[in-house]
Amino acid sequence: FAHEHGINKPKGYNVSFHYNPEMEKHHFGMTHPMKPWRLTLTKSLVSAYGMNFAMDNYTARAATYEELTAYHASDYVDHLATVAPQPQPLDMENLNPDLKFNLGGSDCPLFEGLYNYCSLSGGASLDAARKLCANQSDIAIAWGGGLHHAKKAEASGFCYINDIVLAILQLLRVHARVLYIDIDVHHGDGVEEAFFSTDRVMTVSFHKYDPLNFFPGTGALEDNGPKSEHNPGAHHAINVPLNDGITDEQYTSLFENIITKVIEKFRPGAIALQCGADSLAGDRLGKFNLLVQGHSSCVEFCKKLNLPLIIFGGGGYTPKNVARAWTYETAIAIGHQHHIPTQIPIHTPWRDRFKIDTLLPTIQQILGEPRQNRNTQKKLTEIVQHVTEQLRFVGA
Numbered sequence: 001f002a003h004e005h006g007i008n009k010p011k012g013y014n015v016s017f018h019y020n021p022e023m024e025k026h027h028f029g030m031t032h033p034m035k036p037w038r039l040t041l042t043k044s045l046v047s048a049y050g051m052n053f054a055m056d057n058y059t060a061r062a063a064t065y066e067e068l069t070a071y072h073a074s075d076y077v078d079h080l081a082t083v084a085p086q087p088q089p090l091d092m093e094n095l096n097p098d099l100k101f102n103l104g105g106s107d108c109p110l111f112e113g114l115y116n117y118c119s120l121s122g123g124a125s126l127d128a129a130r131k132l133c134a135n136q137s138d139i140a141i142a143w144g145g146g147l148h149h150a151k152k153a154e155a156s157g158f159c160y161i162n163d164i165v166l167a168i169l170q171l172l173r174v175h176a177r178v179l180y181i182d183i184d185v186h187h188g189d190g191v192e193e194a195f196f197s198t199d200r201v202m203t204v205s206f207h208k209y210d211p212l213n214f215f216p217g218t219g220a221l222e223d224n225g226p227k228s229e230h231n232p233g234a235h236h237a238i239n240v241p242l243n244d245g246i247t248d249e250q251y252t253s254l255f256e257n258i259i260t261k262v263i264e265k266f267r268p269g270a271i272a273l274q275c276g277a278d279s280l281a282g283d284r285l286g287k288f289n290l291l292v293q294g295h296s297s298c299v300e301f302c303k304k305l306n307l308p309l310i311i312f313g314g315g316g317y318t319p320k321n322v323a324r325a326w327t328y329e330t331a332i333a334i335g336h337q338h339h340i341p342t343q344i345p346i347h348t349p350w351r352d353r354f355k356i357d358t359l360l361p362t363i364q365q366i367l368g369e370p371r372q373n374r375n376t377q378k379k380l381t382e383i384v385q386h387v388t389e390q391l392r393f394v395g396a
């Protein structure tokens, strides 16, 4: 397609795409919501649109032990490398009474090739970060990354290795300040925790917040980093707690409003954007009303800031919707979004999996009836106000 329409790689603007087809061969278990196969579907749609002609494509390598232990505890990584997979399925809640490093429960099962899966995800995000550091990419994309819940010495919420933290540590070698933005429907707790005590990383997560009923239960509006004013990390964690049913219009306005103010005060040298697609309408776990348009407007907005940008995947549990969003966001990165046909190309492998043949389905096409919107304008205004007040403590 790109060939026919003469919209090949523009000189002077580089997007790199970091991906390893080995990743999707791994399985968390039959009924587990995390399906690495969504990466195959995404890659196949990106290719069907001919977008690979407009980017530098890299087959990501596996991260080394030394790279993984740049953040993670070595006894945890050792354990990950040696634990034997359990017989599948093990899909009932925590059948294993003794979860070493929180491994082997239903959320973070021990599956065949687990260590390989983790190091490939980490390797792709590290490669992406290094391309940005070397000024060889303006935007680097790693859809296999974005595993924001992993802790230093613990697996959590489908995440084992925190590829985002590893990538940001690379960016910090070159940039004085890095801004982390997280549009996954879940709170980016692992990344927030890793950089809790530094003023060199500001974390901003937008998420559904319902501490008793929605994972991980953290990320209240008032949680803005260490409570001690002597800790440099104070005021450097921004949380945007939301309720079910938020619309494109509300989300986009909130995002642009908050990120504009954050950029003004924090003045980052680079941006790391986690694009979890479970914030889309029709997700198996998420209950927002976001369309691909609203979700991807966040990517478009970040691109316009003209800072080195690394883009990760993350959650996303309805594979056809994940593939649509991440394909459209790839198009935004390379500047093709207004030139590609919205009809899914006829030769796309697994085209029937998309059910509806458009890249940009309406809320009616996805859900029939939208979910009830439980976000009042009053609450959203309050959020912006609180964030603005926090930012008064940030910057020179």
Ligand code: TV1
Pocket: 029, 031, 032, 033, 091, 106, 107, 146, 147, 148, 149, 156, 157, 158, 159, 184, 186, 187, 214, 215, 276, 278, 285, 314, 315, 316
């Ligand atoms: C096996 C089989 C595991 C079916 C897990 C949904 C399953 C979930 C399953 C599930 C599920 C969660 C918790 C409960 C804490 C547990 C990639 C007290 C239908 C970034 C991680 C969500 C989200 C974890 C990851 C959450 C990400 N929700 N079916 N598990 N325990 N865990 O609530 O942010 O998207 O749901």
Ligand code: CA
Pocket: 182, 183, 184, 185, 186, 187, 188, 205, 206, 207
């Ligand atoms: Ca989030």
Ligand code: ZN
Pocket: 184, 185, 186, 276, 278, 314, 315, 316
């Ligand atoms: Zn999520």
